[in-house]
Amino acid sequence: MFENLQDKLNQAFKTLKGQGRITEINVATTVKEVRRALTDADVNYKVAKEVTDRVKEKALDRKVLIAVEPGQLFVKIVQEELTDLMGGEAQSINLKGDPAIILIAGLQGSGKTTFSGKLAAYLKKQGRNVLLTACDIYRPAAIDQLKVLGEQVGVEVYAEPENKNAVEIAQNALAHARKTGKKVVIVDTAGRLAVDEVMMKEVENLKRSLNPTETLFVVDSMTGQDAVNTAKTFNDRLNFDGVVLTKLDGDARGGAALSIRGVVQKPIKFISTGEKMEALDIFYPDRMASRILGM
Amino acid sequence: VGKSTVDEEVLDELEEVLITSDVGVGTTVKIIRRIEDRVARDKYVSTNELDNILREEIAGLLAENKSIDVDDDFALPVDKKPYVIMVVGVNGVGKTTTIGKLAAQFHKRGYKVVLGAGDTFRAAAVTQLKLWGQRVGVPVIEHGMNTDPSAVAFDAVKKAVDMNADVVIIDTAGRLHTKVNLMNELSKIKRVVQKFLPEAPHEVLLVLDGSTGQNAFIQATEFTKATDVTALAITKLDGTAKGGVVIGISDQFRIPVKYIGVGEKIEDLQTFNKMEFVDSFFKKI
Ligand SMILES: Nc1nc2c(ncn2[C@@H]2O[C@H](COP(=O)(O)OP(=O)(O)OP(=O)(O)O)[C@@H](O)[C@H]2O)c(=O)[nH]1
Ligand SMILES: Nc1nc2c(ncn2[C@@H]2O[C@H](COP(=O)(O)OP(=O)(O)OP(=O)(O)O)[C@@H](O)[C@H]2O)c(=O)[nH]1
Ligand SMILES: [K+]
Numbered sequence: 001m002f003e004n005l006q007d008k009l010n011q012a013f014k015t016l017k018g019q020g021r022i023t024e025i026n027v028a029t030t031v032k033e034v035r036r037a038l039t040d041a042d043v044n045y046k047v048a049k050e051v052t053d054r055v056k057e058k059a060l061d062r063k064v065l066i067a068v069e070p071g072q073l074f075v076k077i078v079q080e081e082l083t084d085l086m087g088g089e090a091q092s093i094n095l096k097g098d099p100a101i102i103l104i105a106g107l108q109g110s111g112k113t114t115f116s117g118k119l120a121a122y123l124k125k126q127g128r129n130v131l132l133t134a135c136d137i138y139r140p141a142a143i144d145q146l147k148v149l150g151e152q153v154g155v156e157v158y159a160e161p162e163n164k165n166a167v168e169i170a171q172n173a174l175a176h177a178r179k180t181g182k183k184v185v186i187v188d189t190a191g192r193l194a195v196d197e198v199m200m201k202e203v204e205n206l207k208r209s210l211n212p213t214e215t216l217f218v219v220d221s222m223t224g225q226d227a228v229n230t231a232k233t234f235n236d237r238l239n240f241d242g243v244v245l246t247k248l249d250g251d252a253r254g255g256a257a258l259s260i261r262g263v264v265q266k267p268i269k270f271i272s273t274g275e276k277m278e279a280l281d282i283f284y285p286d287r288m289a290s291r292i293l294g295m
Numbered sequence: 296v297g298k299s300t301v302d303e304e305v306l307d308e309l310e311e312v313l314i315t316s317d318v319g320v321g322t323t324v325k326i327i328r329r330i331e332d333r334v335a336r337d338k339y340v341s342t343n344e345l346d347n348i349l350r351e352e353i354a355g356l357l358a359e360n361k362s363i364d365v366d367d368d369f370a371l372p373v374d375k376k377p378y379v380i381m382v383v384g385v386n387g388v389g390k391t392t393t394i395g396k397l398a399a400q401f402h403k404r405g406y407k408v409v410l411g412a413g414d415t416f417r418a419a420a421v422t423q424l425k426l427w428g429q430r431v432g433v434p435v436i437e438h439g440m441n442t443d444p445s446a447v448a449f450d451a452v453k454k455a456v457d458m459n460a461d462v463v464i465i466d467t468a469g470r471l472h473t474k475v476n477l478m479n480e481l482s483k484i485k486r487v488v489q490k491f492l493p494e495a496p497h498e499v500l501l502v503l504d505g506s507t508g509q510n511a512f513i514q515a516t517e518f519t520k521a522t523d524v525t526a527l528a529i530t531k532l533d534g535t536a537k538g539g540v541v542i543g544i545s546d547q548f549r550i551p552v553k554y555i556g557v558g559e560k561i562e563d564l565q566t567f568n569k570m571e572f573v574d575s576f577f578k579k580i
């Protein structure tokens with residue numbers, strides 16, 4: 001692995017310096033090292049290439065080869081580049097609207113239902129009156145799961161176990177929210193693959209019908225190279241507003257975060273760091289950059 | 296493209312293809328080296344031949360490391376009854392669903408199946424497994440939520456013996472391999488089951504999500520440490536993820552891939568077939 005990316009780079013530069021010549025080619029060798037490190041962290045190959053191309057330019061600009069600690073400076077440049085790419089500042093969600101509607105979408109098992117519960121708890125804590133809505137009509141016990149979470153965080157869950165029309169359920173939930181004075185409606189949906197046309201159509205219909213204030217795309221931080229394809233397709237279909245990165249309590253580098261930023265210009269708004277309802281955090285690009293670099 | 300012989304540029308492209316399929320750097324480098332060797336040996340290798348060479352090399356990697364084809368098609372060993380399967384893996388990879396599908400396959404072949412609801416933690420996990428049990432038509436042994444998973448596993452195996460069942464499949468809660476306590480809990484479940492049936496579990500099935508990247512390698516390492524994983528199931532291969540982890544994992548571990556998940560429906564589980572996998576991999580890349 002590359003816990004020692006910095007050491008590796010220092011070593012590489014030492015060798016290069018020993019050769020007594022500072023050339024663009026020398027930097028290119030080091031750049032390749034960085035690119036390997038990024039793809040090892042699951043950053044998409046093409047995105048990694050773009051990043052390292054820019055890093056190379058900056059490294060030459062900032063005369064990295066005559067620096068006292070070239071490896072350190074090089075890593076710093078990479079880190080800055082990653083932070084910039086991931087959006088610089090943390091971004092919050094939009095809660096305008098009466099009620100505000102938040103639509104949750106993503107692949108199977110990414111952590112949508114768990115996140116829905118967490119977000120409900122988070123918003124409730126801010127004093128908002130929240131309704132959770134169970135629109136996963138497929139997965140066995142999906143409704144029960146959301147109900148258990150709703151109960152844990154003390155938020156009402158709207159569900160229609162017999163109804164097989166997600167759009168209808170969502171609309172009824174909305175009516176119920178208006179009647180009962182809820183200020184935020186969170187809509188949990190079934191997991192779906194980007195290539196599943198019927199299911200993608202369903203979530204598109206949900207979006208069109210609800211006109212949500214926020215559509216959030218939930219991604220497992222362990223996702224590999226395919227993160228770009230999935231994010232791109234979901235974005236093409238839903239034009240989502242933000243990304244939720246889950247399961248960051250593990251040791252996945254989370255290069256998917258960078259890949260997604262690289263292909264769809266949408267901010268990561270929350271991170272999920274555990275199974276418990278309080279394990280929710282806002283996203284800090286600089287922390288994520290360090291994580292991807294294994295530092 | 297447009298090239299007739301395999302050179303540095305073609306190999307760079309190949310590296311890109313393998314990396315973007317989640318094969319992993321280690322295995323990718325290994326494959327590239329082997330192809331370089333062949334190119335050096337055979338002098339002029341055309342890019343047309345590259346495809347076949349790559350196929351051969353990948354199939355070779357899968358074969359070298361015990362990832363033999365499971366051609367017995369969901370058959371259970373005759374001398375191990377009940378055959379105890381413990382299913383483990385990180386959160387959300389498809390453990391419970393795979394158990395449901397596996398139960399259906401065994402049931403269809405006339406085996407008597409018992410399921411054990413050892414995920415007593417995740418919201419509605421017991422209900423989820425019970426619904427799968429109903430769907431398949433097999434009994435589910437459960438102690439409800441927030442109970443001791445070891446006790447559930449023990450009870451499931453004991454009841455399976457009482458019922459003269461052929462196979463018992465134990466579900467466990469999803470857990471990240473970095474959580475020491477939870478990993479210890481898995482070792483404990485295993486130990487407790489062994490108190491009743493010393494040779495059990497006969498199979499520890501690690502479920503990996505086919506869209507997982509490099510973390511899959513760490514998962515395989517860590518779960519093996521805690522539970523001596525004997526087989527792998529790779530799920531969600533019906534998606535756009537190319538499933539290169541199958542190649543990387545087969546190369547780096549001596550654990551056979553036994554099953555693949557290709558959908559959410561009851562019939563969407565297949566035994567792993569090396570050549571079929573290679574074919575579908577090539578269709579995706
Ligand atoms: N460790 C950890 N586990 C998580 C996190 N978020 C979700 N999970 C777990 O991941 C698994 C899947 O989460 P769900 O919320 O059911 O995922 P989902 O996207 O709703 O799944 P489907 O509805 O089947 O598509 C469960 O075991 C959750 O407890 C997280 O941030 N960390
Ligand atoms: N497309 C597809 N979806 C799958 C496959 N296997 C499982 N799933 C889906 O993945 C999601 C998670 O599956 P589960 O079986 O609940 O996963 P799990 O590992 O038991 O999850 P936890 O117990 O929460 O850790 C569900 O929505 C399943 O329907 C598969 O092969 N293909
Ligand atoms: K996943």
Ligand SMILES: [Mg+2]
Nearest residue numbers: 112113136142
């Ligand atoms: Mg869900």
Ligand SMILES: [Mg+2]
Nearest residue numbers: 390391414420
């Ligand atoms: Mg489960």
